[in-house]
Amino acid sequence: MKRRQFLGLAAALPVITTFGGWSLFNHAVSAPRFDNALFLPGADGPFAVLAPNKPFTLVAEQGWLPVPGREETPFLWYRTQMNGHEYQNPILLLRTGDELDVTLDNQLDEGTIIHWHGLHVPGRVDGHPIHTVDPGEQYEYRFKVTNRGGTYWYHTHAHHRTARQAHQGLASFLLVSDDDNEALNEALGLELGTTDLPLVLQDKRFDRLGHLVYRPNPMQGMMGYLGDEVLVNMTPAATHEVERRIHRLRLLNGSTARIYRLALRAEGQAIPFRVIGTDAGLLESPREAREAFLSPGERLEVLVDFAAFAGGDRVELHSLEFDPMAGGGMGGGMMGRGMGGGMGRMMGGGMHDGDPLALLEFVVREGEAVTAEVPERLSRIEPIDVTDAGERDIRLDMAPMQWRINGETYAPDRVPIEVDANTREVWTIRNADRSMPHPMHIHGFSFQVLSRSGGPDFVRQQAVNDEGLTVTDLGWKDTVLLWPGETVRIAIDFTHHYDGDQLYVFHCHNLEHEDNDMMVNVRVRA
Numbered sequence: 067m068k069r070r071q072f073l074g075l076a077a078a079l080p081v082i083t084t085f086g087g088w089s090l091f092n093h094a095v096s097a098p099r100f101d102n103a104l105f106l107p108g109a110d111g112p113f114a115v116l117a118p119n120k121p122f123t124l125v126a127e128q129g130w131l132p133v134p135g136r137e138e139t140p141f142l143w144y145r146t147q148m149n150g151h152e153y154q155n156p157i158l159l160l161r162t163g164d165e166l167d168v169t170l171d172n173q174l175d176e177g178t179i180i181h182w183h184g185l186h187v188p189g190r191v192d193g194h195p196i197h198t199v200d201p202g203e204q205y206e207y208r209f210k211v212t213n214r215g216g217t218y219w220y221h222t223h224a225h226h227r228t229a230r231q232a233h234q235g236l237a238s239f240l241l242v243s244d245d246d247n248e249a250l251n252e253a254l255g256l257e258l259g260t261t262d263l264p265l266v267l268q269d270k271r272f273d274r275l276g277h278l279v280y281r282p283n284p285m286q287g288m289m290g291y292l293g294d295e296v297l298v299n300m301t302p303a304a305t306h307e308v309e310r311r312i313h314r315l316r317l318l319n320g321s322t323a324r325i326y327r328l329a330l331r332a333e334g335q336a337i338p339f340r341v342i343g344t345d346a347g348l349l350e351s352p353r354e355a356r357e358a359f360l361s362p363g364e365r366l367e368v369l370v371d372f373a374a375f376a377g378g379d380r381v382e383l384h385s386l387e388f389d390p391m392a393g394g395g396m397g398g399g400m401m402g403r404g405m406g407g408g409m410g411r412m413m414g415g416g417m418h419d420g421d422p423l424a425l426l427e428f429v430v431r432e433g434e435a436v437t438a439e440v441p442e443r444l445s446r447i448e449p450i451d452v453t454d455a456g457e458r459d460i461r462l463d464m465a466p467m468q469w470r471i472n473g474e475t476y477a478p479d480r481v482p483i484e485v486d487a488n489t490r491e492v493w494t495i496r497n498a499d500r501s502m503p504h505p506m507h508i509h510g511f512s513f514q515v516l517s518r519s520g521g522p523d524f525v526r527q528q529a530v531n532d533e534g535l536t537v538t539d540l541g542w543k544d545t546v547l548l549w550p551g552e553t554v555r556i557a558i559d560f561t562h563h564y565d566g567d568q569l570y571v572f573h574c575h576n577l578e579h580e581d582n583d584m585m586v587n588v589r590v591r592a
Contacts, residue, residue: 290323
């Protein structure tokens, strides 16, 4: 029943995209049903906004969460209490310069640890898998938030358990504010939770009792585990009323493996939106777009002007159809480009990666339109000076049933990448021709994407400059998607002020790939 709400016969868009000689129509879902009110946080409870003003404890434990269409679903969450309120998976709200003082209390029956995704922190508090804590144990995090304002998140990074624990619920937003973010929200009259909306996209599987199911077979463990239902803020077939004014959408791909090709549609027509931020905060200026890919771990901030619509109009957030190029091989056998979509469909089960999906409906309220002028300058981004930067080649490939980074798989005592602190490097990351998409994430540092080349036509068509960057490559990043055959060059500044050597990891954020050891240690030497 739920699957049919998201899928069905598709109506063709007027654009044809070519995949290696194969011509396919892009499709959106025909006549989707949106019948569940979008979950938004309250003053406390699940996913409520918490601005911590003192030390607190996050208890990792089993709980029960109401999901529309089901009574209660067993769920893993982080629970805490503060100022007389109780929170589960709180959305942490911090400001640049704040001190975070939090203790993880592991009340699960297995090891876990928290990774502060995108934050610049010392290696000891980054959530490295070697720091996985046993049941009944605690782990203390004390660090200063030095990041610029942006949409970050925190999630489990337990060794070989990350995908399952994240699928079962151990993840939430961490929002950082600064002068630029506050100036933007003030200029547009935006308020967190009403017109400034954090939206996490996740695909899940449920059994007949409404319990989350995470049981990948060997092929799904290698390719990625795909759910048969997509939820926005834990809401399937979500609908949400909006005022006739500009809204800020903070989109997070919290899926373990699924990639989304995001687009907004009204009455069957694509409508533009303005991209204002990526992984690590605001861009210098807004960029208009009509679609954007968002891979696991990435964030995208957009402005949508609902003042342009009349009361009763409906605007839908979709993931358009695309070729997932999941043609990586089994036992050394590979599928060529253009055939990867078929391979992906054989392996995922449920809704396949690249299938058209209806994600969320916005219903415009009656009332007077509120207009506002979007600032032309949002922030300032200094390009990393790569004049004397070191060069490093990174190759993504596959041995039989095993994705690799420079021929390496994860071993706790091996450090394949070592760099000197306070230096800059340019990494040239190459994904093999016969491969699948890999969202690559580095801990502890942000980077800037310099160029993108060699990818499929449908990615090259999204380029916004001569270097081949797409809109999701702009600004400061911590996760970048590489398609088969693509080469992406990134600049990283390893400047920090921490004492001693710092140990981080670089890995694929397809969490099944990470758990299957597509990850290497990175040591930043003092």
